[in-house]
Amino acid sequence: MFETEDIYQEYAQIIYKYLMSLCSDANLAEELTQETVFQAIKSSKRYDGSCKISTWLCQIAKHLWYQELDRRKRKGTVLLEDHFVSDDLTPEEQTGLSMEKMELFKAVHVLDVTSKEVILLRITGAFSFREIGEIFEKNENWARVTFYRAKQRIVKGHKK
Structure with missing residues (x-):
């Protein structure tokens, strides 16, 4: 075929x-x-x-x-590998960046599977909302709304 x-x-x-x-x-x-x-x-x-x-x-x-x-x-x-740490940063800046990255991924980790995948596709894969919608067999608007709501849950959880 x-x-x-x-x-x-x-x-x-x-x-x-x-x-x-x-x-x-x-x-x-x-x-x-x-x-x-x-x-x-x-x-x-x-x-x-x-x-x-x-x-x-x-x-x-x-x-x-x-x-x-x-x-x-x-x-x-x-x-x-730790792709986000640069040689241009001081050890203190690298530690701070690593801690921020850890907090972000902890927050993403507790999301439901669909929200987690949409967030990761968007922030690490540079996929457009249209492409994310296609992957999930949904439309671009669904991907935007899902991303926004997941992001809001992360922000809300971070303020606690």
Whole structure:
């Protein structure tokens, strides 16, 4: 049903951006993008057309990411490097930034799964609201409202 080269050419960038928003690791995102296309080709008979192909591919990618997380959890592997700390900052500034980042991710962590994913796609993956809506098979306005409400819950929780 699908041609490998066609799928890769048309959807690789979308899959890659989605995976980068989840893992923040370019090499892993590229590897998982290739695996996603491979799995899509293998299971192309199961695609029923009820959603966009990009949505279906992102669901496969998310499943592969979860498998990778499970694998790393069993092995005790560190998941993410600290990409946000710059060599230009003093140790005090780095500590402050790390603490702020930790607080943000703690606040995001307690959100429901959908809100958490929308927030992470928006702030770490640089996805547009339209693209986020497509991933969830919703519209752009739904993505904007979901992001806004999640952000409000984070701000409200931070003021306590």
